[in-house]
Amino acid sequence: MKFNKICVLGLGYIGLPTACTFATKGIKVTGVDVNPAIIETLRNGEIHIHEPGLRAVVETAIKSGNFTVSAQPEEADAFLIAVPTPFHEGRFGEYDGRQYKLADMTAVISATEAIAPHLRKGNLVVLESTSPPRTTVDLVAPILERSGLKAGSDFFLCYSPERVLPGQILRELIENARVIGGVTPESARAGCDLYAAFVKGEIIETDATTAEMVKLMENTYRDINIAIANEFSRLAEKFGVDVWEAISLANRHPRVKILNPGTGVGGHCISVDPWFFVEAAPELTPLIYHARTVNDAQPHFVVEKLRQAFSSFKGKKIAALGLAFKPDVDDLRESPASEVIHLLQEEGALVRAWEPFKPMADMPGINMSSSLEAALQDADAILLLVNHTQFKELKATEIAARTKARLIFDAVNAWNANEWQSAGFKVYRLGVSK
Numbered sequence: 454m455k456f457n458k459i460c461v462l463g464l465g466y467i468g469l470p471t472a473c474t475f476a477t478k479g480i481k482v483t484g485v486d487v488n489p490a491i492i493e494t495l496r497n498g499e500i501h502i503h504e505p506g507l508r509a510v511v512e513t514a515i516k517s518g519n520f521t522v523s524a525q526p527e528e529a530d531a532f533l534i535a536v537p538t539p540f541h542e543g544r545f546g547e548y549d550g551r552q553y554k555l556a557d558m559t560a561v562i563s564a565t566e567a568i569a570p571h572l573r574k575g576n577l578v579v580l581e582s583t584s585p586p587r588t589t590v591d592l593v594a595p596i597l598e599r600s601g602l603k604a605g606s607d608f609f610l611c612y613s614p615e616r617v618l619p620g621q622i623l624r625e626l627i628e629n630a631r632v633i634g635g636v637t638p639e640s641a642r643a644g645c646d647l648y649a650a651f652v653k654g655e656i657i658e659t660d661a662t663t664a665e666m667v668k669l670m671e672n673t674y675r676d677i678n679i680a681i682a683n684e685f686s687r688l689a690e691k692f693g694v695d696v697w698e699a700i701s702l703a704n705r706h707p708r709v710k711i712l713n714p715g716t717g718v719g720g721h722c723i724s725v726d727p728w729f730f731v732e733a734a735p736e737l738t739p740l741i742y743h744a745r746t747v748n749d750a751q752p753h754f755v756v757e758k759l760r761q762a763f764s765s766f767k768g769k770k771i772a773a774l775g776l777a778f779k780p781d782v783d784d785l786r787e788s789p790a791s792e793v794i795h796l797l798q799e800e801g802a803l804v805r806a807w808e809p810f811k812p813m814a815d816m817p818g819i820n821m822s823s824s825l826e827a828a829l830q831d832a833d834a835i836l837l838l839v840n841h842t843q844f845k846e847l848k849a850t851e852i853a854a855r856t857k858a859r860l861i862f863d864a865v866n867a868w869n870a871n872e873w874q875s876a877g878f879k880v881y882r883l884g885v886s887k
Contacts, residue, residue: 454646456480456577460529462564464491464522466502466721466784467581467615468535469511470622476514478650483529484522487563495522503783503810506623525567531577531647532568534593535615536560537721538582540728548735551742554728556585558592565596572600577609577643583668583722584612585729589661590636605637611644612661614668619720619782630654634664672726673741678712679723680744683751686714686884690758696884697866714884716838716864717751717789719778724748724787752792755883759797759862762834762881767801772832772858774825775839776808776816783810790838793864794819805832809843829856840865849876 457480461472464486476482486492494501500511514520526532541557561582568578578597580589589612594604604610612634617625631652635641641658648656659667682700689696700711718724727745731738763769778788785791785808794804795818805820807828813821822828829835835858837844845867853859853876861873862881870880 454577454643456530456647456650458483458529459531459533459647460485460526460568460571461533461535462486462526462567463534463536463560463582464495465535465537466504466619466622467617468533469495469500469502470504470507470626471533471535471581471615473507473510473514473520474623474626474651476517476520477510479517480519480650482514482520483527484520485524485526485567486522487524489524492522492524504622505620510623526571528571528573529576531579532571533579533581534561534564534568535581536564538584538725539721540725546732546735551735551739553731553735553742553745555732556729558584558588561588561592562596565593569597569600572597572602572608574602574607575609577611577640577647579611579613579644579647581613581615583614583672583726583729584665585733586665586669587662587733588612588665589634594636605635605640609640609643610636610661611640612664613644613648614664616668616671619779619784627651628654631656632659632664632667633657634659634661634667636661669726669729672723673730673744675712676718676723676727676748677740677744679714679718680747682712682714683717683747683754685711687754689884690886693886697882713866715751715789715840716755716793716883718748719786719788719790720784721786724778724789748789752789752796755793755864756796756800758881758883759836762860762862762879765801766797768803769801770803770805770831770833771797771836772822772828772834772856773797773804773806773836773838774828774844775837775841776806776814776819777810777839777841780840781810781842783808785811785814785816791816791819793836793838804836805830808839809841826855829858832856832858834858834860834862837861837863837865837867840867849873849878853877 460483462485464484472482472484541555545552633644686696805822805828807822849872860879864883
């Protein structure tokens with residue numbers, strides 16, 4: 454099946470790289486977003502996302518004439534939905550005394566409704582947004598069928614999740630295996646034909662609900678493994694053990710791979726996706742539920758650990774380094790570092806945050822610094838929350854000369870404790886008893 458024009462709805466961390474990658478392969482692409490600022494930014498030749506190599510790909514796509522942006526979808530051969538699926542604010546489900554978060558599918562519904570008037574026989578529609586199981590067949594298909602066309606016979610419908618790592622999106626879009634789940638085998642084949650335009654990894658065809666479950670399983674697996682690492686960090690402190698040494702030794706077993714503990718789990722995948730399973734089947738997911746609660750509680754544990762250094766946080770000036778949900782990206786969504794800062798502020802701490810990948814981000818309730826120096830100014834303590842490469846490379850002696858702070862808390866095991874102690878700092882570390 455040949456595709457001459459594609460319409461991509463949602464120009465975020467997945468939609469924009471995907472749209473421009475298709476455009477660089479000679480396919481006409483209309484990128485659609487409901488945020489006027491994003492449309493204006495792209496029309497001015499700029500980008501709104503930090504991702505290595507993305508600027509060059511966007512520039513190439515625009516210069517080729519194959520990539521344009523719009524606030525509304527247009528007729529096309531294929532439509533890709535890559536919009537956010539966050540939580541409902543203030544709405545929860547409950548089962549057997551357990552409260553769980555609910556997916557907000559508003560953006561998916563709006564995008565699907567926007568496609569319906571432009572849908573024609575033979576078109577392909579692909580949902581890429583991470584979604585609860587059966588979203589494609591129970592939510593998207595009925596909306597599209599209001600057009601009078603039947604999914605699977607008049608038009609093709611698929612679910613194909615992104616499976617990329619921030620910081621490596623452009624490479625992994627092309628090289629990673631791609632799962633295409635169709636509402637019919639013919640739909641899956643059409644989806645395979647579309648992504649074959651740039652995917653070099655294996656393309657596997659299945660049904661839509663299996664593909665939805667695969668995406669959720671991948672991130673839930675990681676969430677559960679991070680939860681046990683975070684519990685190990687708590688146990689290590691109780692038993693007087695250095696959790697980082699213990700994990701390193703345990704991982705010498707050929708069938709063991711324990712992940713690293715930290716401030717919690719953030720981003721718009723691992724911290725979100727497991728809840729979709731819990732929402733869909735709360736009676737079957739006690740393990741997933743409890744792993745989520747462990748990771749969501751980790752910022753509280755970090756604050757309790759920091760309390761060892763202060764009898765009271767009131768009036769203490771703390772420089773918090775890092776707000777992104779993972780190292781070396783600018784993605785602040787669901788960031789546990791932000792939660793740590795909010796908790797400290799609730800107890801009277803005066804926190805100044807420095808996020809080098811998004812220095813002046815609009816973070817409600819957080820005092821953002823314009824530079825590392827500004828964050829360190831007059832600080833009583835330094836709190837390392839994200840393992841950015843540039844933070845790992847900071848020299849203890851140089852920082853000692855730039856701040857009066859002589860206390861550090863390393864929540865991500867980035868710094869050599871002996872070096873910082875030699876430079877005059879009192880060192881606290883997550884997962885290490887003091």
